[in-house]
Amino acid sequence: MPSVSKRLATGIAIVAFAAVALAFPELAPNPYILSVGIVVLNYAVLSTSWNFVGGFTGYISLGHGALAGLGAYGTGLLVTKGGLPSFVALAAGAAIVAAIAIPIGYAALRVRGASFVIVSIALVLVTLLVFQSWASFTGGSRGLNVPRPFPGMLRPEHHRVFFYLFLALLAIALTVWWLIDRSRFGLGLKAIREDEDKAETLGTPTFAYKLVVFVVSAFFTGLAGGLYALWFGDLDPIFQFSILTGSYMVLMALLGGVRNLFGPLVGALIVGSALEYFKVEFGNTPLHLVATGVLLALVVLFMPDGVLPALGALLRRLSPTTETSIREVTAGEVAAIGGEPQHAQSRNG
């Protein structure tokens, strides 16, 4: 039960973020900064989508990169080969990814923990192989070029449009996550995260729950991938189906805090900007990899629950009022309470 002050704080934060986000295209000094903004938003959508599975069920997937890649290629191929209008293709592409996610989830969600991680990694590598080898259909290592949805539009304008598109997508993803989070469905998913067998014996159809949420996650991931394809235009299997993509999603979600609605977003803002910064900073060296790695390691070691929870804990330590909501009672008191609950209520002071 979040305290009033906490609610207020969150509210303000949301409004502030929304305002800045909406104004960003105007504030951005040049198209490049705007494009960076788009990349960061894309990360935010991706890691939020990832968090449907990772956050609720605790299944860590390093393979969501593959789903994004499928979304991208799906959209791209539907436009180039299927001749669909760009945004119809986007929707269709995401739908297809969701459909594909059903068998994938059916196979992968049967195993837990590390085995699942391995399967998810395998998913990326296998899709990479397929899209590299099946050149006749996918264009192989030469990549696939996705025609512009707004032909002739100059680049800065093009960026502005897509910035708002990504923003909208983010909003939708967050809303859905929030809905599930507060729902009984969500509670069931969290139970799975804690102890799957136990949840099962309490009557939760765990497999169905996992599968549903996995498909939802895949759908949003696919959308993000597809939108990226429309924006970026050039798809290359090596980068579409890379473990790094999936790992960035995990990193961001973890950094922000997987149990928080805005965790992945916060993570994306930090990591995304960091990545860009490292790129500019050590442009000519692979040190940006080192920096990323170190960042991830630090998070895992010192903030395993993420930034937001860490902040929360800090606040709680500063304000002793909320300290130990756990009363201590002797056997005597327990015995006394035992009979009539109403005492118990009155004792809650």
Add this chain to the structure above:
Amino acid sequence: MPELELVDVQAGYGRAAPVLRGLSVAVPAGTIVCLVGPNGAGKSTVLKVASGLLAPRAGKILVGGVDVAGQGPQRMLANGVAHVLQGHSVFPEMTVAENVLLGAYTLKDKAVVGDRTEFVKSLFPVVADRWTSLAGLLSGGQQKQVEFARSLMVDPKVVLLDEPSMGLDPKATTTVFEQVVRMRDAGTAVLLVEQNARRALETADLGCVLDLGRVHISGPAAQLVADPQLAELYLGGRPAEPRP
């Protein structure tokens, strides 16, 4: 001088409020001290502190008169303090054999290990019968038996037993209590935590009732069993009727 003595021990977990608030117990050699108390009173915590699994925040832990507070489990074992955990602490993916023999990890003398192995096999049939199967696949009670057997592989000066009879069937329970008595008679200092409180107190020499991390009352075990208030709050319903 008691073999094991805790003096004004304060202890707790992480940053949370203390669980033990200035608790003192003494366990003389050749004595069974029985620790009873409600769930969450801090009994297991006492044992963890005594065996070095949990460092006390304050207070003394004397083994043979020497303050060993803050030493880790390994040093404690070297000091002659052995601890059998509550719940289930077998090595699930190792065979019963490996589990039992690991009990003698610190023993170098092959002959001794051999004898002890035979002894525990004879005590607990399941150990002998399931010698080569993975401990994790045994039933709850069988696992407890294996654990207890493991603890019998060494003979320490002080034994800390955390509810050794939990989940055991009556026969095994009897065996366990017999062994506890045997240890005592062999001069070992035994600190016994039990929720099977009456039976435990009947076996023990001294009793000690713990509540909210403090000693509520302590004294000769027999005396505590007889106490009606204790019965109501800590030992359960009717005072013990002598069993057939």
Add this chain to the structure above:
Amino acid sequence: MRSLETVELTKAFGGNLVLDKTTVSFQHGKVNALIGPNGSGKTTFFNCVTGLIRPDSGRISYAGADITRRSPHAIARAGLGRTFQLCRVFPRMTVLDNVLAATRPRGVNLLRGAGGRKETDRARGWLTKLGIEHLAHAEARNLSWGQQKLLELAGVLMSEPETVLLDEPAGGVNPALLDRIGALVRDLNAEGRTFVIVEHNMDLVMSISDHIVVFDRGRPIAEGPPSLIRTDERVLGAYLGA
């Protein structure tokens, strides 16, 4: 009327025959106990009944319906709730959420908000009855052994199963509380709940159960009211010990 019954239920692990053509039945609306030596197959029996492990052969039926190959959640929804011998709580949820997670949403309710006022009060009610209400906001993994045992009991009661299977509910629980748990079981039974209790604490078993089944090596060797069981030769030999 028969509530839970098995016919020739068989389960072997490797060479080790754990349930051997077990044919037993537990009485509806009664407090049944299932006792037997360590390793006699009680927990395995529960695992088979609740669908956590598949029996090799044999049939399980509940309230007339065959539930042999159903999935655990389906069985739970059919009205069988259980606890675990080695407690299984949701470690990183608060005690209160642990209990709330046991409420069983259906259909559209799935997307409705969790933990409504009514539910929360019911949950606290159970915690109070079991003497751990003061821990409502503690994380479950920080509870002591016995406290976790009690929490698990609260969970299964919250889910209001028609039949409750308890695997050693007394293990590690303070005797003073046991009397209360005993009374609680009796009350719930009076309200019409059926119980099947696996327990080694004979005082408890004998004082609360109407019907006792005794297992040995995966076979029922005796059935009947406490009075009979207490004096049954085979039971004394195999389990209680003279």
Add this chain to the structure above:
Amino acid sequence: MPSGALLFQSVILGLLLGGLYALLAAGLTLYFGIMRVVMIAHSAFLILAAYLAWWSHTELGIDPLLSMLVTVPLFFGCGVLLQRLLLARLRAVTLTMMSVLLTFAIAVVIEGLLGYVFSGTQRRIQLGYGSASLELFGGRIAVVKLIAFGLAGVALAALYLVMKKTTFGWALRATIQHRDAAKLVGIDTDRVAGFGFGLGLATAAIGGTALSLDTTIYPSLHWHWIGPLMAIIVVGGLGSVPGAAAAAMVLGLAQSLLQIELGTTWAQTVFYLALFLTLAIRPQGFFGGRLAQRF
């Protein structure tokens, strides 16, 4: 229909490759099956060792095999430190999950540093005997591949003996399965866990050297290896060294034979097919090993 000569040659290559896979997978099995750590960085260390071998050959002109005299102890040390300083800090409950991310981070750092120091350029050791080969019933066995195979065999055997026959092996398994209980029987859990990790990395040093004899290396090459290796240890049954070895041999052979019909890329998918099949049919793996779903 491929010619007999081609089939035979492919079988030879497959077995040689399988041997290398076996060694590399063995290390992973150790961390994963026994220590519950998903060591994504294993193949990164592999590449690191390969680079060190390459470097000592090109810069110091010594035979890559000799570099093991340094790299093996060095990696053992690294392993101990890694475990003691980093992995030891992870909460036991979330160990498996978090170790994925932590070791992933390590892998990326190594990749980055390799790129920084040696640049992204592909490197290859130029050995006098690099293109030498022996004739065997018309088939050809490259000397370097044979050496790699030998190394793998020896290292595997050694590892197996240590784990199964020494008290260290016992202590390690005990430590992982119930740390407190292990402490209470007198095991120095920190030291043991550290050594366990060191052992794993030592195999990476040997594997890397073997690798460097006959392939090009570049910093991001480890991604190319981790996938098949992961698949192998699952198919082999997590935690079973012999299982991993067997699976490696079978899959290596399969890959090499499939390449005849399918070509290099499609052939690699055999690993993932095997992986998915295993999890569908026998999650605990085909060659012993248990409880795959559990951790």
Add this chain to the structure above:
Amino acid sequence: GDEPEEANNDGPIVVGISLPLTGDFSEPGKGVQRGYEAWAKITNDKGGLLGRQIELKILDDQSNADRVVADYEQLIGSDQVDIVVGPFSTRLVVPAARVAQEYGMLFVEPAGAAKEVFEQGFKNLFYAAPAVANDHYNHLAEYLLALPEGQKPTTVAYAAMDDPFAQGTAYGLKDKLEAAGVKTVVNEVYPPNTTDFSSIAAKIATSKADMLVGGSQYQDGVNLIVALQQLNYQPKLAAFSTAPTSPEFAAAIGNKTEGILSPTGYTQDAPYESNKEFVEKYTAQFGSPPEEDEANAYTTGQVVAAAITAAGCADQGECQQKLIDWVRTATVDTVVGPLSWDEAGRPKGAHMIQQWVGGEIKIVLPADAKESDLVYPKPAW
């Protein structure tokens, strides 16, 4: 403020480039970098262009198509460079060219040889080298098909990286030979990140093909050759794209280079006078004579320079269109000879064929440019 301030016009001309300095293409990438640097230095020593100095702004894209786009985005959008020129290799050139196009910038590039480059409908792209990938082997094809029946190779094995350029070269030759009835016995495609060539080699070796054609960039070529040596395969003729012209090539395959063929757009002893200057000043600057990649970059610079001088401007905005229009119709004298382009930006020249003869790589085709006779069949490796 997107439009450049007036100050720009007498400050240096900033030329923005993204290059694969790390990753798959790092070797040739660095070559291209040297070429650009040589061009900037040589031009500046002669007083720069329009009285302005040339200043290179080089970013590293790690051979990564995503990064290359971000880089040009940054160069044009953020750093406001006046001119952009291309990276190395078709795979990066295509996305890069699109960014330039959408900012309306001229895009001359040193290494986008594959036909795909010219099928994207770019209006701003020009490939600054003599010929597109598919024509690289034209002279070799003519030579082989002219051989008397007995000698003409009858079976050929092809192995090409799945890369537009590498495949382009190999398949250009394949089409011509197959058309003339030369049998293809092996045709393998491998992804760029392949390191283990033993199974491909096994196929080629057991096929006993007379001739081997490798569509390679660099390392893949080396690896394939070593793998073939391990299997003791001895073809009558072996040709590889780009790899053999690389400085490290000989050592990498144990100096068993004798007779290996490779197409090239450039030779140090080319007669064009700008080339003499280039070779000598480059050698002075870097200590060793330039190879093809360096030359391609230098050529690119020459083309841009010519355009700037002709158009009399060099900054973003409408000037770029002037530059494009000029290049479209121009013929520019470069170190690889006079270059002109069709509407898609294709150069209209042809490549030469080089061969390792007596430990050196020499032009052997076409006859009029040859420095030595083609050795056929090739000696064992």
